[in-house]
Amino acid sequence: MTLSHLHRRSLLLGGAVVPAIVPARANGQANWDAQPETRTVAEVVPVAMREGPHLVLGPTVTTLNYLNAYTVASDFGAFTAPSDTRLRRLLREIAAIAELKRISQTDAFAQAAKEAAKSPLRALGNLIDDPGKTLSAIPEGIGSLFNRVNEQINRGGRSNYEDGSAKAALAVSGFKRDYAASYGIDVYSTNPVLQQELDRVAWAATLGNMTLGALSIVTGAVVLQVASNVRLLEQARSIVEANPPSELALRNREQLKRMQVPSQVTDRFLQNPMLSPRHQTLIVIGMASLGDIPGRAGFIAYAAQARTEDEALLMQQMAELLASYNASVAPVRRIASFVNLPVAYTGKSAVLLLPIDRVAWTERTAALAGRIARDLPDRPSGAATEIWITGDATPLAQAGFRQLGLGLTQRCASRLPLLD
16 A cells, blocks of 8 residues: 555556446546546635635636645735645635744843843754753753653654654644644644744743733634534544643554554554644544454554654544544444555445545546446345545546446545544
8 A cells, every 4th residue: 555745646546557337428438537637715614714804716626536626815925725624724825824923022022031031941952853862951950841852752753743852842832732732733744934933932031931812812713713522533533632742642552452453553653743643533433433343553563654744634634524423423343454544344335535636537537436346355145335535526437436436535524524
């Protein structure tokens, strides 16, 4: 099971090459949807998300390989969002950037910056990433600030999304998690503008004793918050927000041990730099919530192969969908892999839960659907085969699935919420 940026992510749904039954024109040629597909943003995005005080979406949406791609012009630069999920995240991040910039203009920030300039820790901003070689240079009176350094060293590095050891040890990362929680954003985001603003405010909070209470935070992004009625995922969000990466790693390792995931698989999963602590924690909690069923270790091994941020997010959302389906639709009895996709088996159905934006009826889709309809193994006698997607399907795709006897549920995120 190998995956590659957006193209490699699309291969998760494109590995099948066998022929399939498809709708046909009178002349006998298959009737395919055009790819890429271009639509107006008004056809795809709710009006409340198309523009805001600091941003406006580009006029068109391009769909290719099951994902919608967007452009966004903002007061803070131009951005792209390669999927619906990444767009929702980006809009929250832009709102947060605006608020963080507003904070940097407040009297509280100015006073904190003044105090920070006097701090004996100011010069430690350049502490190298190997804290074991530099701790001896730090005055004993501030040793308590480094109480998690050993855990970070033992963890064996960090993901590509985390702050360096200096920032973590000086509590900057803790303040960043607080701010991120207040704004409903992912503290491990790779948005460089967001990270720069989070850093500025968090350093002022760390060295200048600026508190959240002094900032009068108003996110301006309430309309973009994920409305989740799944308590499990809300608890997972709280765990990520409250704990530093080293503690999340310890927690996840213990959970995986209880799930009897082989230690070598656990190591690959936890040491994968493309899986942030947030990705890992949501995946582990999602798997743990399924109970003692077959296939959980296989899913962890599957997720451990993520090679890009988009793949990592895909794995996280698959775990979220599995957990939510199990909690609110039907108990999942086991998970298996077929054509490089996880399949959830219940007593009455086999379900593929896919966090994708748009299904067009192409040769690739028809081949994959045909193979699922014909060759899915170990299907219980009389059980239905269902495909649930977070986005929608074209009319041709809907007809194709019907012809193959595959159930299709569109926009399933309204029933199975995602944290993004």
